[in-house]
Amino acid sequence: MKKIIYLIVLLLIQTTINNAVMAQEDNPVLVPLPSVDDFTKGEDGWAFGIGVGVEYESAYEGSDEFGFEAQPAGAVQWRSGDNIYYFAGEALGWRGLFNDKWLLGALIGFEEGREESDSDDGRLGGLGNQEEGFELVLQARRSFTPDWRYWLVSRLVASDEGNLALFGIGRRFGEQTDGTGSEVNLVVVLHDSDYANKGFGIDAVQSASSGLEETNLSGGLRSFGIDYNYRKNINSDWQIYGEALFEYFSSEVRDSPVARSDYEAEVGVGVIYKF
Numbered sequence: 001m002k003k004i005i006y007l008i009v010l011l012l013i014q015t016t017i018n019n020a021v022m023a024q025e026d027n028p029v030l031v032p033l034p035s036v037d038d039f040t041k042g043e044d045g046w047a048f049g050i051g052v053g054v055e056y057e058s059a060y061e062g063s064d065e066f067g068f069e070a071q072p073a074g075a076v077q078w079r080s081g082d083n084i085y086y087f088a089g090e091a092l093g094w095r096g097l098f099n100d101k102w103l104l105g106a107l108i109g110f111e112e113g114r115e116e117s118d119s120d121d122g123r124l125g126g127l128g129n130q131e132e133g134f135e136l137v138l139q140a141r142r143s144f145t146p147d148w149r150y151w152l153v154s155r156l157v158a159s160d161e162g163n164l165a166l167f168g169i170g171r172r173f174g175e176q177t178d179g180t181g182s183e184v185n186l187v188v189v190l191h192d193s194d195y196a197n198k199g200f201g202i203d204a205v206q207s208a209s210s211g212l213e214e215t216n217l218s219g220g221l222r223s224f225g226i227d228y229n230y231r232k233n234i235n236s237d238w239q240i241y242g243e244a245l246f247e248y249f250s251s252e253v254r255d256s257p258v259a260r261s262d263y264e265a266e267v268g269v270g271v272i273y274k275f
Contacts, residue, residue, distance in 0.1 A: 053270025
């Protein structure tokens with residue numbers, strides 16, 4: 001009788017382990033990174049995620065004013081092997097995995113402008129409104145380990161109003177390989193003079209209207225930053241996420257009259273339903 005009970009217990013344990021392994025194998029994500037949305041459950045074809053998030057963030061670049069803003073979350077995705085094509089909010093993009101070590105991506109996104117009314121304290125008065133536009137974003141990550149524990153990251157943002165580049169290193173925490181857990185990236189950000197002056201420059205007309213000193217920035221170092229991402233599956237359909245970002249500006253940016261703060265920060269949380 002004891003042998004039978006022992007065999008039954010072993011069978012139950014083995015079945016539980018097999019089911020967990022099969023569930024993970026049946027639900028492989030493209031890469032196990034919490035910052036990368038993947039609603040496909042490892043299957044080719046359409047996948048959908050819909051949700052909402054709330055962010056507490058700077059009112060504009062360089063602002064010392066903060067506020068809450070609701071944002072849509074999720075995406076429409078199409079997976080084909082190691083490639084995912086997606087539409088997420090205001091971005092249309094693609095990401096692909098190569099040799100299990102390289103994650104490449106490209107997207108066309110919507111770039112928010114800036115309005116004088118973005119500052120409740122009137123600190124943008126006389127600077128005029130900046131028009132909204134589109135930007136091309138190219139990104140590459142190179143993992144040093146098969147389970148994407150450590151990686152290098154680079155990103156290029158190109159638009160009619162200048163270019164920005166980001167380089168950094170990343171670290172994933174937790175033993176999960178389903179895209180949940182947490183990760184941290186440490187980055188350095190560079191910009192050309194056009195991009196720098198778009199956010200922090202003041203031309204002669206703006207100076208006359210606002211009373212602020214005329215300012216012209218050169219290209220080079222923009223900031224040092226750190227970002228954190230967290231994701232957890234509540235069940236097979238629902239997941240929650242969190243993100244935080246801190247960016248400390250270079251001395252040239254901090255010296256601009258537009259920069260009322262030495263840093264930019266953002267915290268966000270949200271929930272997504274996958275189907």
